[in-house]
Amino acid sequence: MTLRVLYVCTEVFPLLKTGGLADVSAGLPPALTAMGSDVRLLLPAFPGVVAGVTPEGPPLPLPAGGGPGLPSGVGPQTASAQGPAPWLQAGRITASGVPVWLLHAPGLYEHGGNPYLDEHGQPWPDSAEQFAWLGWAAALLGTGLHAAWVPDVVHGHDWHTGLAFAYLHELSRTAVHRPARVFTVHNLAYQGVFNAELRPRLGLPDGLFHWQGLEFHGQISFMKAALTYSDAITTVSPTYAREITGAEQGCGLEGVLLQRQAQLHGILNGVDDTVWNPQTDPLVQPGFTARNLKGKAQAKARLQQRMGLEPRHEALLFSVVSRLTEQKGLHLLPAAVDELVRRGGQLAVLGSGDAAIEQALRDCALRHPGQVALTVGYDEALAHGIIAGADVILLPSRFEPCGLTQLYGLRYGTLPLVRAVGGLADTVVDCSLENLDDGSASGFVFDELDVNNLKVAMRRAFALQRRPADWRAVQRHAMSLRFSWARAAAEYLRVYASVMPATPLV
Ligand code: ADP
Numbered sequence: 001m002t003l004r005v006l007y008v009c010t011e012v013f014p015l016l017k018t019g020g021l022a023d024v025s026a027g028l029p030p031a032l033t034a035m036g037s038d039v040r041l042l043l044p045a046f047p048g049v050v051a052g053v054t055p056e057g058p059p060l061p062l063p064a065g066g067g068p069g070l071p072s073g074v075g076p077q078t079a080s081a082q083g084p085a086p087w088l089q090a091g092r093i094t095a096s097g098v099p100v101w102l103l104h105a106p107g108l109y110e111h112g113g114n115p116y117l118d119e120h121g122q123p124w125p126d127s128a129e130q131f132a133w134l135g136w137a138a139a140l141l142g143t144g145l146h147a148a149w150v151p152d153v154v155h156g157h158d159w160h161t162g163l164a165f166a167y168l169h170e171l172s173r174t175a176v177h178r179p180a181r182v183f184t185v186h187n188l189a190y191q192g193v194f195n196a197e198l199r200p201r202l203g204l205p206d207g208l209f210h211w212q213g214l215e216f217h218g219q220i221s222f223m224k225a226a227l228t229y230s231d232a233i234t235t236v237s238p239t240y241a242r243e244i245t246g247a248e249q250g251c252g253l254e255g256v257l258l259q260r261q262a263q264l265h266g267i268l269n270g271v272d273d274t275v276w277n278p279q280t281d282p283l284v285q286p287g288f289t290a291r292n293l294k295g296k297a298q299a300k301a302r303l304q305q306r307m308g309l310e311p312r313h314e315a316l317l318f319s320v321v322s323r324l325t326e327q328k329g330l331h332l333l334p335a336a337v338d339e340l341v342r343r344g345g346q347l348a349v350l351g352s353g354d355a356a357i358e359q360a361l362r363d364c365a366l367r368h369p370g371q372v373a374l375t376v377g378y379d380e381a382l383a384h385g386i387i388a389g390a391d392v393i394l395l396p397s398r399f400e401p402c403g404l405t406q407l408y409g410l411r412y413g414t415l416p417l418v419r420a421v422g423g424l425a426d427t428v429v430d431c432s433l434e435n436l437d438d439g440s441a442s443g444f445v446f447d448e449l450d451v452n453n454l455k456v457a458m459r460r461a462f463a464l465q466r467r468p469a470d471w472r473a474v475q476r477h478a479m480s481l482r483f484s485w486a487r488a489a490a491e492y493l494r495v496y497a498s499v500m501p502a503t504p505l506v
Protein backbone atom coordinates (compact mmCIF):
# COMPACT_ATOMS: atom_id res chain seq x y z
CA MET A 1 0.00 0.00 0.00
CA THR A 2 1.31 3.44 -0.89
CA LEU A 3 1.54 5.84 2.01
CA ARG A 4 -0.41 9.04 1.38
CA VAL A 5 0.98 12.16 3.01
CA LEU A 6 -0.75 15.53 3.16
CA TYR A 7 2.10 18.01 3.56
CA VAL A 8 0.75 21.29 4.95
CA CYS A 9 2.85 24.44 4.74
CA THR A 10 2.78 28.11 3.80
CA GLU A 11 5.72 28.55 1.43
CA VAL A 12 7.52 26.57 -1.24
CA PHE A 13 10.59 27.49 -3.27
CA PRO A 14 10.64 28.98 -5.91
CA LEU A 15 7.00 30.11 -5.79
CA LEU A 16 7.02 31.83 -2.41
CA LYS A 17 9.92 32.02 0.03
CA THR A 18 10.76 34.01 3.14
CA GLY A 19 13.29 31.54 4.56
CA GLY A 20 14.43 27.96 4.88
CA LEU A 21 10.89 26.61 5.28
CA ALA A 22 10.36 27.14 1.53
CA ASP A 23 13.53 25.20 0.72
CA VAL A 24 12.35 22.33 2.91
CA SER A 25 8.91 22.23 1.25
CA ALA A 26 10.65 22.03 -2.12
CA GLY A 27 13.21 19.38 -1.09
CA LEU A 28 11.49 16.96 1.27
CA PRO A 29 8.25 16.06 -0.61
CA PRO A 30 10.06 14.87 -3.79
CA ALA A 31 12.42 12.82 -1.61
CA LEU A 32 9.45 11.17 0.12
CA THR A 33 7.87 10.57 -3.28
CA ALA A 34 11.08 8.99 -4.56
CA MET A 35 10.80 6.52 -1.67
CA GLY A 36 7.34 5.44 -2.78
CA SER A 37 5.01 7.78 -0.86
CA ASP A 38 2.19 9.71 -2.48
CA VAL A 39 2.69 13.28 -1.21
CA ARG A 40 0.45 16.27 -1.81
CA LEU A 41 1.13 19.76 -0.58
CA LEU A 42 -1.59 21.94 0.89
CA LEU A 43 -0.88 25.67 0.76
CA PRO A 44 -2.87 28.90 1.03
CA ALA A 45 -3.49 30.39 -2.40
CA PHE A 46 -1.09 33.31 -2.03
CA PRO A 47 -0.64 35.07 -5.41
CA GLY A 48 2.94 33.79 -5.97
CA VAL A 49 1.80 30.24 -5.35
CA VAL A 50 -1.26 30.50 -7.60
CA ALA A 51 0.92 31.83 -10.42
CA GLY A 52 3.18 28.77 -10.28
CA VAL A 53 0.49 26.09 -10.16
CA THR A 54 -1.42 24.50 -13.04
CA PRO A 55 -4.94 23.65 -11.82
CA GLU A 56 -6.38 20.18 -12.43
CA GLY A 57 -10.02 19.20 -12.00
CA PRO A 58 -12.98 21.01 -10.52
CA PRO A 59 -12.84 23.09 -7.32
CA LEU A 60 -13.78 21.33 -4.09
CA PRO A 61 -15.98 23.44 -1.78
CA LEU A 62 -14.78 23.63 1.81
CA PRO A 63 -17.60 23.61 4.38
CA ALA A 64 -17.24 26.10 7.24
CA GLY A 65 -17.24 24.96 10.85
CA GLY A 66 -20.52 23.38 11.95
CA GLY A 67 -21.50 22.57 8.35
CA PRO A 68 -23.62 19.53 7.44
CA GLY A 69 -22.26 16.36 9.02
CA LEU A 70 -19.73 18.27 11.13
CA PRO A 71 -19.81 18.68 14.91
CA SER A 72 -21.18 22.04 15.99
CA GLY A 73 -18.77 24.63 17.34
CA VAL A 74 -15.72 23.11 15.62
CA GLY A 75 -13.95 24.85 12.74
CA PRO A 76 -13.80 28.46 11.54
CA GLN A 77 -17.04 30.21 10.72
CA THR A 78 -17.69 31.58 7.21
CA ALA A 79 -14.91 34.02 6.38
CA SER A 80 -17.19 36.71 5.04
CA ALA A 81 -20.93 37.14 4.72
CA GLN A 82 -20.60 37.99 1.04
CA GLY A 83 -18.78 36.17 -1.68
CA PRO A 84 -18.15 32.49 -2.23
CA ALA A 85 -17.16 30.16 0.61
CA PRO A 86 -13.53 28.94 0.70
CA TRP A 87 -12.63 26.12 -1.68
CA LEU A 88 -9.76 23.81 -2.58
CA GLN A 89 -8.25 23.60 -6.02
CA ALA A 90 -6.14 20.60 -6.95
CA GLY A 91 -3.20 21.09 -9.30
CA ARG A 92 0.49 20.62 -9.84
CA ILE A 93 3.45 22.92 -9.39
CA THR A 94 4.01 23.78 -13.03
CA ALA A 95 7.82 23.54 -12.95
CA SER A 96 8.19 20.35 -10.89
CA GLY A 97 4.89 18.49 -11.35
CA VAL A 98 4.49 18.13 -7.56
CA PRO A 99 0.77 17.70 -6.70
CA VAL A 100 -0.80 20.41 -4.54
CA TRP A 101 -4.06 21.55 -3.06
CA LEU A 102 -4.47 25.31 -3.01
CA LEU A 103 -6.77 26.79 -0.41
CA HIS A 104 -8.70 29.76 -1.76
CA ALA A 105 -10.55 31.91 0.75
CA PRO A 106 -11.88 35.21 -0.60
CA GLY A 107 -10.25 38.15 1.14
CA LEU A 108 -7.74 36.10 3.14
CA TYR A 109 -4.77 35.36 0.90
CA GLU A 110 -4.91 37.78 -2.02
CA HIS A 111 -2.62 40.46 -0.56
CA GLY A 112 0.78 40.37 -2.25
CA GLY A 113 4.20 40.67 -0.58
CA ASN A 114 5.18 38.84 2.57
CA PRO A 115 2.66 36.14 3.52
CA TYR A 116 2.86 36.95 7.24
CA LEU A 117 3.68 40.65 7.56
CA ASP A 118 2.29 43.84 6.07
CA GLU A 119 4.47 46.61 4.61
CA HIS A 120 5.14 47.95 8.14
CA GLY A 121 6.41 44.60 9.34
CA GLN A 122 3.26 43.96 11.39
CA PRO A 123 1.36 40.65 11.20
CA TRP A 124 -1.61 40.87 8.82
CA PRO A 125 -4.66 41.70 10.96
CA ASP A 126 -6.51 38.55 9.93
CA SER A 127 -3.59 36.15 10.56
CA ALA A 128 -5.57 33.98 12.97
CA GLU A 129 -8.34 33.40 10.43
CA GLN A 130 -5.93 32.94 7.52
CA PHE A 131 -4.21 30.07 9.20
CA ALA A 132 -7.23 28.68 11.03
CA TRP A 133 -8.69 28.05 7.57
CA LEU A 134 -5.47 26.35 6.51
CA GLY A 135 -5.68 24.05 9.53
CA TRP A 136 -9.36 23.41 8.90
CA ALA A 137 -8.73 22.46 5.26
CA ALA A 138 -6.00 20.07 6.41
CA ALA A 139 -8.27 18.52 9.03
CA LEU A 140 -11.13 18.03 6.56
CA LEU A 141 -8.89 16.53 3.87
CA GLY A 142 -7.33 14.39 6.60
CA THR A 143 -10.70 12.98 7.61
CA GLY A 144 -11.83 12.17 4.08
CA LEU A 145 -13.30 15.30 2.47
CA HIS A 146 -12.01 14.14 -0.92
CA ALA A 147 -12.87 10.45 -1.03
CA ALA A 148 -10.54 9.77 -3.98
CA TRP A 149 -7.45 10.81 -1.98
CA VAL A 150 -7.54 10.32 1.77
CA PRO A 151 -4.17 10.80 3.49
CA ASP A 152 -2.67 8.34 5.96
CA VAL A 153 -0.57 11.10 7.48
CA VAL A 154 -1.21 14.81 7.94
CA HIS A 155 2.19 16.46 8.30
CA GLY A 156 2.06 20.15 9.28
CA HIS A 157 4.93 22.63 9.39
CA ASP A 158 5.28 25.50 11.86
CA TRP A 159 2.59 27.36 13.81
CA HIS A 160 0.53 28.30 10.75
CA THR A 161 -0.64 24.70 10.55
CA GLY A 162 -1.14 24.28 14.31
CA LEU A 163 -4.93 24.34 14.46
CA ALA A 164 -5.09 21.40 12.04
CA PHE A 165 -4.12 19.25 15.01
CA ALA A 166 -6.77 20.71 17.31
CA TYR A 167 -9.48 20.30 14.66
CA LEU A 168 -8.31 16.75 13.88
CA HIS A 169 -8.48 15.98 17.59
CA GLU A 170 -12.11 17.10 17.60
CA LEU A 171 -13.13 15.56 14.26
CA SER A 172 -11.45 12.25 15.11
CA ARG A 173 -14.07 11.65 17.79
CA THR A 174 -16.62 10.89 15.08
CA ALA A 175 -14.72 10.61 11.79
CA VAL A 176 -14.38 7.23 10.11
CA HIS A 177 -10.88 8.06 8.93
CA ARG A 178 -8.23 9.15 11.45
CA PRO A 179 -4.89 10.08 9.90
CA ALA A 180 -1.61 9.97 11.80
CA ARG A 181 -0.69 13.50 12.85
CA VAL A 182 2.92 14.68 12.57
CA PHE A 183 4.09 18.21 13.25
CA THR A 184 7.48 19.75 12.46
CA VAL A 185 8.84 22.74 14.38
CA HIS A 186 11.04 24.86 12.14
CA ASN A 187 11.15 27.75 14.54
CA LEU A 188 9.68 27.72 18.04
CA ALA A 189 10.08 31.48 18.42
CA TYR A 190 7.09 32.16 16.17
CA GLN A 191 4.04 30.68 17.88
CA GLY A 192 0.83 32.23 16.55
CA VAL A 193 -0.63 33.50 19.82
CA PHE A 194 -4.01 35.24 19.62
CA ASN A 195 -6.68 36.77 21.80
CA ALA A 196 -8.90 34.20 23.51
CA GLU A 197 -12.00 36.06 22.34
CA LEU A 198 -11.43 34.70 18.84
CA ARG A 199 -12.37 31.20 20.01
CA PRO A 200 -15.96 31.09 18.73
CA ARG A 201 -14.91 32.64 15.41
CA LEU A 202 -12.17 30.05 14.94
CA GLY A 203 -14.39 27.24 16.17
CA LEU A 204 -12.24 26.12 19.08
CA PRO A 205 -14.49 24.46 21.68
CA ASP A 206 -14.02 25.30 25.37
CA GLY A 207 -12.86 21.75 25.98
CA LEU A 208 -9.57 22.58 24.21
CA PHE A 209 -8.94 25.79 26.10
CA HIS A 210 -6.98 24.77 29.17
CA TRP A 211 -3.34 24.51 30.20
CA GLN A 212 -3.03 20.98 28.86
CA GLY A 213 -4.70 22.01 25.61
CA LEU A 214 -4.07 25.02 23.38
CA GLU A 215 -4.33 27.72 26.04
CA PHE A 216 -1.12 29.66 26.62
CA HIS A 217 -1.18 32.32 29.35
CA GLY A 218 -4.85 33.02 28.75
CA GLN A 219 -4.48 33.18 24.97
CA ILE A 220 -4.87 30.82 22.01
CA SER A 221 -1.56 29.31 20.85
CA PHE A 222 -1.49 27.66 17.44
CA MET A 223 1.96 26.25 18.21
CA LYS A 224 0.82 24.72 21.49
CA ALA A 225 -2.20 23.20 19.72
CA ALA A 226 0.19 21.39 17.39
CA LEU A 227 2.54 20.28 20.17
CA THR A 228 -0.36 18.99 22.25
CA TYR A 229 -2.57 17.30 19.66
CA SER A 230 -0.02 15.76 17.25
CA ASP A 231 1.00 12.10 17.50
CA ALA A 232 4.67 12.86 16.81
CA ILE A 233 6.70 16.06 16.82
CA THR A 234 9.84 16.56 14.81
CA THR A 235 12.24 19.44 14.58
CA VAL A 236 15.04 20.14 12.16
CA SER A 237 18.14 19.07 14.09
CA PRO A 238 18.96 16.73 16.97
CA THR A 239 20.56 19.50 19.03
CA TYR A 240 17.57 21.85 18.65
CA ALA A 241 15.31 18.94 19.66
CA ARG A 242 17.21 18.81 22.95
CA GLU A 243 17.51 22.58 23.35
CA ILE A 244 13.77 23.26 23.12
CA THR A 245 13.05 21.07 26.12
CA GLY A 246 14.98 23.60 28.26
CA ALA A 247 14.08 27.08 29.46
CA GLU A 248 16.71 28.91 27.39
CA GLN A 249 15.40 27.85 23.98
CA GLY A 250 11.96 26.53 24.90
CA CYS A 251 10.19 29.88 24.42
CA GLY A 252 7.83 29.06 27.31
CA LEU A 253 6.82 25.72 25.78
CA GLU A 254 9.66 23.65 27.23
CA GLY A 255 7.29 22.01 29.72
CA VAL A 256 4.99 20.78 26.97
CA LEU A 257 7.95 19.57 24.90
CA LEU A 258 9.56 17.84 27.86
CA GLN A 259 6.34 15.98 28.48
CA ARG A 260 6.30 14.83 24.86
CA GLN A 261 10.01 14.03 24.70
CA ALA A 262 9.38 10.39 23.78
CA GLN A 263 7.62 11.54 20.60
CA LEU A 264 10.06 14.36 19.80
CA HIS A 265 12.58 13.67 17.02
CA GLY A 266 15.40 15.78 15.57
CA ILE A 267 15.86 15.26 11.82
CA LEU A 268 18.43 17.38 9.99
CA ASN A 269 17.36 19.16 6.84
CA GLY A 270 18.96 18.33 3.52
CA VAL A 271 20.35 20.21 0.56
CA ASP A 272 18.46 20.20 -2.72
CA ASP A 273 21.12 19.17 -5.18
CA THR A 274 19.14 20.48 -8.14
CA VAL A 275 19.36 24.02 -6.70
CA TRP A 276 22.57 24.09 -4.64
CA ASN A 277 25.34 22.29 -6.51
CA PRO A 278 28.52 24.22 -7.42
CA GLN A 279 29.12 22.11 -10.51
CA THR A 280 25.73 22.65 -12.13
CA ASP A 281 24.39 25.88 -10.56
CA PRO A 282 23.17 27.99 -13.51
CA LEU A 283 23.62 31.13 -11.39
CA VAL A 284 27.34 30.38 -10.91
CA GLN A 285 29.04 29.67 -14.20
CA PRO A 286 31.59 28.33 -14.82
CA GLY A 287 30.87 25.76 -12.14
CA PHE A 288 33.51 24.20 -9.90
CA THR A 289 34.39 21.13 -7.88
CA ALA A 290 36.68 20.39 -4.93
CA ARG A 291 39.40 19.32 -7.34
CA ASN A 292 39.12 22.31 -9.65
CA LEU A 293 38.35 25.58 -7.87
CA LYS A 294 39.05 27.92 -10.77
CA GLY A 295 35.34 28.64 -11.08
CA LYS A 296 35.24 29.59 -7.39
CA ALA A 297 38.04 32.13 -7.84
CA GLN A 298 36.10 33.62 -10.74
CA ALA A 299 32.93 33.70 -8.66
CA LYS A 300 34.86 35.63 -5.98
CA ALA A 301 36.13 38.18 -8.50
CA ARG A 302 32.63 38.60 -9.94
CA LEU A 303 31.17 39.03 -6.47
CA GLN A 304 33.74 41.66 -5.50
CA GLN A 305 32.95 43.57 -8.67
CA ARG A 306 29.20 43.24 -8.31
CA MET A 307 29.18 44.45 -4.71
CA GLY A 308 31.76 47.21 -5.19
CA LEU A 309 34.51 45.51 -3.18
CA GLU A 310 38.16 46.03 -4.12
CA PRO A 311 39.27 43.24 -6.48
CA ARG A 312 41.78 41.70 -4.05
CA HIS A 313 41.88 37.96 -4.59
CA GLU A 314 43.96 37.48 -1.44
CA ALA A 315 41.43 39.24 0.83
CA LEU A 316 39.62 36.76 3.09
CA LEU A 317 36.03 37.40 2.04
CA PHE A 318 33.46 36.90 4.82
CA SER A 319 29.77 36.88 3.96
CA VAL A 320 26.21 36.88 5.28
CA VAL A 321 23.04 35.75 3.48
CA SER A 322 20.29 36.04 6.00
CA ARG A 323 17.19 37.49 7.46
CA LEU A 324 18.56 40.29 9.64
CA THR A 325 16.92 39.39 12.95
CA GLU A 326 17.89 38.88 16.59
CA GLN A 327 17.82 35.11 15.94
CA LYS A 328 20.79 35.31 13.61
CA GLY A 329 23.06 37.05 16.15
CA LEU A 330 24.03 39.64 13.55
CA HIS A 331 23.84 42.48 16.07
CA LEU A 332 27.33 41.23 17.09
CA LEU A 333 28.80 41.70 13.65
CA PRO A 334 29.19 45.52 13.42
CA ALA A 335 31.47 45.54 16.48
CA ALA A 336 33.75 42.97 14.82
CA VAL A 337 33.98 44.63 11.42
CA ASP A 338 36.80 47.12 12.08
CA GLU A 339 39.11 44.34 13.20
CA LEU A 340 38.04 42.14 10.28
CA VAL A 341 39.05 44.92 7.86
CA ARG A 342 42.24 45.74 9.78
CA ARG A 343 43.33 42.14 9.33
CA GLY A 344 42.86 42.50 5.58
CA GLY A 345 39.44 40.88 5.28
CA GLN A 346 36.34 41.92 3.39
CA LEU A 347 32.65 41.49 4.16
CA ALA A 348 29.68 41.05 1.80
CA VAL A 349 26.20 41.09 3.35
CA LEU A 350 22.85 40.31 1.72
CA GLY A 351 19.78 40.52 3.89
CA SER A 352 16.89 42.49 5.21
CA GLY A 353 14.85 42.76 8.35
CA ASP A 354 15.61 44.56 11.60
CA ALA A 355 16.10 48.29 10.86
CA ALA A 356 18.74 48.78 13.59
CA ILE A 357 20.90 45.90 12.32
CA GLU A 358 20.51 47.16 8.74
CA GLN A 359 21.61 50.65 9.80
CA ALA A 360 24.59 49.41 11.80
CA LEU A 361 25.79 47.37 8.82
CA ARG A 362 25.21 50.31 6.47
CA ASP A 363 27.43 52.41 8.76
CA CYS A 364 30.14 49.73 8.51
CA ALA A 365 29.95 49.84 4.72
CA LEU A 366 30.27 53.66 4.78
CA ARG A 367 33.24 53.43 7.15
CA HIS A 368 35.02 50.89 4.97
CA PRO A 369 34.23 51.59 1.32
CA GLY A 370 35.58 48.90 -0.98
CA GLN A 371 36.00 46.47 1.93
CA VAL A 372 32.49 46.11 3.33
CA ALA A 373 29.38 45.94 1.14
CA LEU A 374 25.72 45.61 2.05
CA THR A 375 22.80 44.80 -0.24
CA VAL A 376 19.46 45.17 1.47
CA GLY A 377 16.67 43.02 0.07
CA TYR A 378 15.94 39.53 -1.14
CA ASP A 379 17.91 38.40 -4.19
CA GLU A 380 18.15 34.73 -5.13
CA ALA A 381 20.85 35.21 -7.78
CA LEU A 382 23.04 37.27 -5.47
CA ALA A 383 22.56 34.70 -2.69
CA HIS A 384 24.06 32.05 -4.99
CA GLY A 385 26.80 34.48 -6.08
CA ILE A 386 27.79 35.11 -2.45
CA ILE A 387 27.67 31.50 -1.32
CA ALA A 388 29.82 30.53 -4.31
CA GLY A 389 32.24 33.46 -4.26
CA ALA A 390 32.91 34.10 -0.57
CA ASP A 391 35.54 32.32 1.53
CA VAL A 392 33.56 32.24 4.77
CA ILE A 393 29.84 32.37 5.56
CA LEU A 394 28.90 33.78 8.97
CA LEU A 395 26.10 32.44 11.19
CA PRO A 396 26.72 33.72 14.72
CA SER A 397 23.15 32.73 15.60
CA ARG A 398 21.52 33.19 18.98
CA PHE A 399 19.49 30.10 18.12
CA GLU A 400 19.26 28.09 14.90
CA PRO A 401 16.83 25.20 14.52
CA CYS A 402 18.80 23.87 11.55
CA GLY A 403 20.17 26.57 9.26
CA LEU A 404 20.58 25.92 5.57
CA THR A 405 23.12 28.50 4.45
CA GLN A 406 25.93 26.79 6.37
CA LEU A 407 25.05 23.58 4.48
CA TYR A 408 25.12 25.48 1.19
CA GLY A 409 28.44 27.05 2.26
CA LEU A 410 29.96 23.62 2.95
CA ARG A 411 28.87 22.37 -0.46
CA TYR A 412 30.47 25.38 -2.21
CA GLY A 413 33.70 25.29 -0.20
CA THR A 414 32.73 28.49 1.64
CA LEU A 415 33.67 27.61 5.19
CA PRO A 416 30.94 28.32 7.75
CA LEU A 417 31.80 30.34 10.84
CA VAL A 418 29.04 29.53 13.29
CA ARG A 419 27.98 29.60 16.90
CA ALA A 420 27.67 26.10 18.39
CA VAL A 421 23.90 26.05 18.65
CA GLY A 422 21.05 24.01 17.15
CA GLY A 423 21.69 22.62 13.69
CA LEU A 424 24.92 24.61 13.40
CA ALA A 425 26.44 22.52 16.19
CA ASP A 426 25.34 19.36 14.37
CA THR A 427 26.77 20.24 10.97
CA VAL A 428 30.00 22.25 11.35
CA VAL A 429 33.24 21.00 12.95
CA ASP A 430 35.76 23.55 14.20
CA CYS A 431 39.27 23.89 12.77
CA SER A 432 40.94 23.08 16.08
CA LEU A 433 44.34 21.43 15.78
CA GLU A 434 42.97 18.01 16.68
CA ASN A 435 40.15 18.29 14.15
CA LEU A 436 42.57 19.48 11.47
CA ASP A 437 44.74 16.56 12.37
CA ASP A 438 42.04 13.92 11.97
CA GLY A 439 40.49 15.54 8.89
CA SER A 440 37.09 16.27 10.44
CA ALA A 441 37.35 20.10 10.44
CA SER A 442 34.87 21.90 8.18
CA GLY A 443 34.60 25.47 9.53
CA PHE A 444 34.95 27.71 12.57
CA VAL A 445 32.84 27.27 15.69
CA PHE A 446 32.48 29.42 18.82
CA ASP A 447 30.39 28.96 21.94
CA GLU A 448 29.28 32.03 23.84
CA LEU A 449 27.25 34.70 22.08
CA ASP A 450 29.56 37.67 22.50
CA VAL A 451 31.68 39.72 20.18
CA ASN A 452 35.04 38.59 21.55
CA ASN A 453 34.27 34.97 20.82
CA LEU A 454 33.16 35.93 17.33
CA LYS A 455 36.44 37.82 16.82
CA VAL A 456 38.49 34.87 18.04
CA ALA A 457 36.73 32.58 15.56
CA MET A 458 37.45 35.13 12.82
CA ARG A 459 41.12 35.11 13.82
CA ARG A 460 41.08 31.33 13.41
CA ALA A 461 39.84 31.84 9.85
CA PHE A 462 42.69 34.30 9.14
CA ALA A 463 45.16 31.86 10.70
CA LEU A 464 43.95 29.01 8.50
CA GLN A 465 44.20 31.23 5.44
CA ARG A 466 47.93 31.58 6.17
CA ARG A 467 48.21 27.77 5.89
CA PRO A 468 46.94 27.31 2.35
CA ALA A 469 47.40 23.54 2.31
CA ASP A 470 45.30 23.19 5.46
CA TRP A 471 42.66 25.55 4.06
CA ARG A 472 42.42 23.43 0.92
CA ALA A 473 42.14 20.22 2.94
CA VAL A 474 39.31 21.64 5.07
CA GLN A 475 37.59 22.96 1.96
CA ARG A 476 37.86 19.59 0.23
CA HIS A 477 36.40 17.83 3.25
CA ALA A 478 33.56 20.40 3.54
CA MET A 479 32.69 19.95 -0.14
CA SER A 480 32.62 16.17 0.23
CA LEU A 481 29.97 16.25 2.97
CA ARG A 482 26.45 15.34 1.87
CA PHE A 483 23.28 16.32 3.72
CA SER A 484 20.79 14.57 1.50
CA TRP A 485 17.01 14.84 1.47
CA ALA A 486 16.91 11.07 0.86
CA ARG A 487 18.42 10.47 4.32
CA ALA A 488 16.00 12.93 5.91
CA ALA A 489 13.03 11.39 4.06
CA ALA A 490 13.96 7.93 5.35
CA GLU A 491 13.95 9.32 8.90
CA TYR A 492 10.54 10.97 8.40
CA LEU A 493 9.17 7.68 7.09
CA ARG A 494 10.34 6.02 10.30
CA VAL A 495 8.54 8.69 12.35
CA TYR A 496 5.36 8.19 10.29
CA ALA A 497 5.67 4.45 10.87
CA SER A 498 6.10 4.95 14.61
CA VAL A 499 2.67 6.56 14.86
CA MET A 500 0.90 4.21 12.46
CA PRO A 501 2.61 0.89 13.17
CA ALA A 502 0.01 -1.19 11.38
CA THR A 503 0.63 0.46 8.03
CA PRO A 504 3.30 -1.06 5.81
CA LEU A 505 5.50 1.59 4.17
CA VAL A 506 6.31 1.04 0.52
P1 ADP B 1 15.83 30.91 8.11
O1 ADP B 1 14.82 29.97 7.58
O2 ADP B 1 15.88 30.99 9.59
O3 ADP B 1 15.77 32.25 7.49
P2 ADP B 1 17.76 29.12 6.79
O4 ADP B 1 19.25 29.15 6.82
O5 ADP B 1 17.09 27.86 7.12
O6 ADP B 1 17.29 30.32 7.74
O7 ADP B 1 17.24 29.49 5.35
C1 ADP B 1 17.41 30.73 4.76
C2 ADP B 1 17.12 30.60 3.28
O8 ADP B 1 16.77 31.88 2.78
C3 ADP B 1 18.32 30.15 2.48
O9 ADP B 1 17.86 29.48 1.31
C4 ADP B 1 18.98 31.48 2.10
O10 ADP B 1 19.77 31.37 0.93
C5 ADP B 1 17.76 32.33 1.86
N1 ADP B 1 17.95 33.77 2.09
C6 ADP B 1 18.04 34.41 3.28
N2 ADP B 1 18.14 35.74 3.10
C7 ADP B 1 18.12 35.94 1.76
C8 ADP B 1 18.20 37.11 0.93
N3 ADP B 1 18.29 38.32 1.46
N4 ADP B 1 18.14 36.93 -0.40
C9 ADP B 1 18.04 35.69 -0.94
N5 ADP B 1 17.96 34.56 -0.22
C10 ADP B 1 18.00 34.68 1.11
Ligand code: GLC
Pocket residue numbers: 019020021024186187236269400401402403404423
Ligand atom coordinates in the same frame (compact mmCIF):
# COMPACT_ATOMS: atom_id res chain seq x y z
C1 GLC C 1 13.55 28.02 10.25
C2 GLC C 1 14.85 28.08 11.03
C3 GLC C 1 16.04 27.55 10.27
C4 GLC C 1 15.71 26.28 9.51
C5 GLC C 1 14.50 26.52 8.63
C6 GLC C 1 14.09 25.30 7.82
O1 GLC C 1 13.32 29.14 9.50
O2 GLC C 1 15.10 29.38 11.50
O3 GLC C 1 17.10 27.31 11.18
O4 GLC C 1 16.80 25.88 8.71
O5 GLC C 1 13.40 26.85 9.43
O6 GLC C 1 13.85 24.19 8.63
